[in-house]
Amino acid sequence: MSMFMGAFPGQEVDPEKIKIAEVQFDAMNATFNNILKSCLEKCIAHDGYGEADLAKGEMCCIDRCVAKMHYSNRLIGGYAQAKGFGPETYLRHYENFKKEEK
Amino acid sequence: MDALNAKEQQDFQKLVEQKQMKDFMRLYSNLVERCFNDCVNDFTSSKLTNKEQTCILKCSEKFLKHSERVGQRFQEQNAAMSQGLNR
Numbered sequence: 001m002s003m004f005m006g007a008f009p010g011q012e013v014d015p016e017k018i019k020i021a022e023v024q025f026d027a028m029n030a031t032f033n034n035i036l037k038s039c040l041e042k043c044i045a046h047d048g049y050g051e052a053d054l055a056k057g058e059m060c061c062i063d064r065c066v067a068k069m070h071y072s073n074r075l076i077g078g079y080a081q082a083k084g085f086g087p088e089t090y091l092r093h094y095e096n097f098k099k100e101e102k
Numbered sequence: 103m104d105a106l107n108a109k110e111q112q113d114f115q116k117l118v119e120q121k122q123m124k125d126f127m128r129l130y131s132n133l134v135e136r137c138f139n140d141c142v143n144d145f146t147s148s149k150l151t152n153k154e155q156t157c158i159l160k161c162s163e164k165f166l167k168h169s170e171r172v173g174q175r176f177q178e179q180n181a182a183m184s185q186g187l188n189r
Binding site: 012014017018025026028031032033035036037039040046048050051052053054058063066070074 | 106107108109110112113117121125128132135137141142157159160161162164165167168169171172173175176177179180183
């Protein structure tokens, strides 16, 4: 009997690929949670919860807020990429610790 | 990036489920924090007044509807982006 009798015989798991998928997922998740938090702050008033449903104005605000923040994200992403924004240039102090490790 | 094979997809799915649970707990604690802070400001009694209770319930419903709507719009934006329709 083969010991590779799982649900997917003959398929290897590459932990590197899972890790990359996880990083991508985390990035998307962080973006979503940011949008959720920011648009709640910007569109839903803190006082007077007279109505449980979203008002017309609130719905409209949310739709525009999500679209704008999504676009802002991409805009800043493009700018950051063009500027070479990355941990190597902007978090230089990490270098000290990396050297010590070696 | 290469697509994940079926076995990898299964492992990744497990990871996503764990993250979803964690994320849900965070959403819930954010909900309680916001609605408590916005609705309960009077501490002359240890019981929630009727007014505070209705406020909390309405606040919670609104919070969930907000999350739902943002989720829908976010998905639409992502879909539009991957189709290159967007600016």
